[in-house]
Amino acid sequence: MRTVRPRRLGVRGPATVLLALTTAFALTACGDGDDTGAGSGTTPGASSTPSTTEPDASDEPSDPATESPSPSPSESATEPEVPKPAKARIRIEAGTVTGAPDRLPVVVGQTVRITITSDVAEELHVHGVEELLALPAGEKQTLEFVVPAEPGPGLYEVELEGSSLLLFQLEVQ
């Protein structure tokens, strides 16, 4: 037989406060987030949908090249100060990475320039933006791209495809 005792202030009260707090966080976050939802349903890059019918990756770099001389007016309107290009100069020797930052903070629209020399033939892969660059052994190569809006904020790995060596992370704000 259980004795009936008055209910104490249990965890119900605090739990409600926690839920309210979490909801409040969530609501403010939704309000702050800039809506880039217009084209969010589609993936832009041809590199993200590989198919055996169009194997040529050769015309891929030409797309950003045509865009780079004249930045679109909408971007310059919302972002009056275009930040200077973010640069990383990296050297890979015997599996050791020198010169790489831990994280390279960038914003959408900013140019990223990765200059890299590898002692063995490799391939540079920037996840998320899906930029690829072949690295012949011992040759200095430069990968330049503009941070697109699409993958959105996050940490994206920049790695060597062959050895899965992590170079740094692209920190898209």
Add this chain to the structure above:
Amino acid sequence: MNELVAHGIGGRQDLPIPLELAVAGAAAALVYSFVVLALAWRESRFDGDAGGLALPPWVTSAVDSPALQWILRVVGLLLVGYTAMVAYVAPDFATNPAAGLVYVVFWLGLIPASLLLGPVWTALNPVRTIHLLLARATGAAPESAGLRSLPAWLGYWPAAAGLLAFAWLELVAPDQATTPVIRAFFTAYLGVHLVGVVVFGSRWLDRGDAFEVFSRLLGRLSPFGRRTDGRIVVRNPLANLDGTSAGSGLAAVVCVLLGSTAYDSLTGSPRFVRWYQASPLGATAAGTLGLLTAVALILAAYALATGVAGRATGLPWRSMPGAFAHALVPIALGYLVAHYLTLFVLEGQRTMIAVSDPFSDGSDWFGTAGYGVDQSVANHPTLIASIQVGAIVLGHVLGAISAHDRSVRLFPRDRVVAGQLPLMALMVAYTVTGLLLLFAA
């Protein structure tokens, strides 16, 4: 061709959480711990499998009907059959859905499925189905169709080992997203469990199969359960969790979940990755050591806290780890949600698209091949960070309540607080570690 060769799942992580949010989360966890300790009930309210509000009888008979059980078994066979097909037959391109199916749809998908419906993998598990058919052929009941009875000391240890092996595959093994590696793991897995069921009968899977145990533990946080009289009931998820059957190794299962998730978080830090990549041991050995160390630290902290609690209350220390392991399940769930929510959303979509064209030949089996990945979830970093911290703090609160209820039942009345303090300290330590990793790694 190079870009078609499979590479790892993801390559994306969430941004680190802001410092203020990490501090607020840690403070909230601390405050709630003391609120629970000081103000919550003094007599146990959770009655495990004895309680619950019975659903209409037809619900129980529908759940137990052979028709539904066979439908679920066939669904399980089809899902695993499709995954085996893409892993064995389809080319090992980045578009091969095998890795996404295993690490995202199956492993992470088990979390929401179990939270909603209970132990779903027990109903789907093809090993169980194969064994059932074998047992039928020999005319024996599947539970007793083994060569010998399952020794009690074995407990959940095989599941803990299985979870650790899977965590190693996911987080450390080289080329873990490629089909040969996935094939090797699951061939070994199938072999181990087929031997297990042949030797011990289907009871082996109840506590020996990592994925069944994982699904059953999380299913304990669902609102549905089975009462001791066999009826399907709705009940408070924490009362449901209270009914988790203890057994040796249960604490190890939960500690493997916590430790491996913490280790995964640690590997998000470029500094740590660079350290183990440059390690003289080689990346795989260093990663293995790192994973084992993370799990061992979580386990050691748990053994220490429960040991101190046992000493403070005069209870035998050997009985302590099993008595409080269930209370770590919500904390582990909080870790899992915080670390894998966006990955689940993004890679889940990618996998759903990839399953329509497993051979990369332009076919569209399920009509999803032309879909794009909606990446808009990434555009709300503040919301993501809030959900991450909210999940960890909520998991902490639920864990603290579960431990409190168990404490007031087990401990002598005048020793409850003394017994609970080390457990609270442990939970705060886990939670602060989780937040710290989200902030700094």
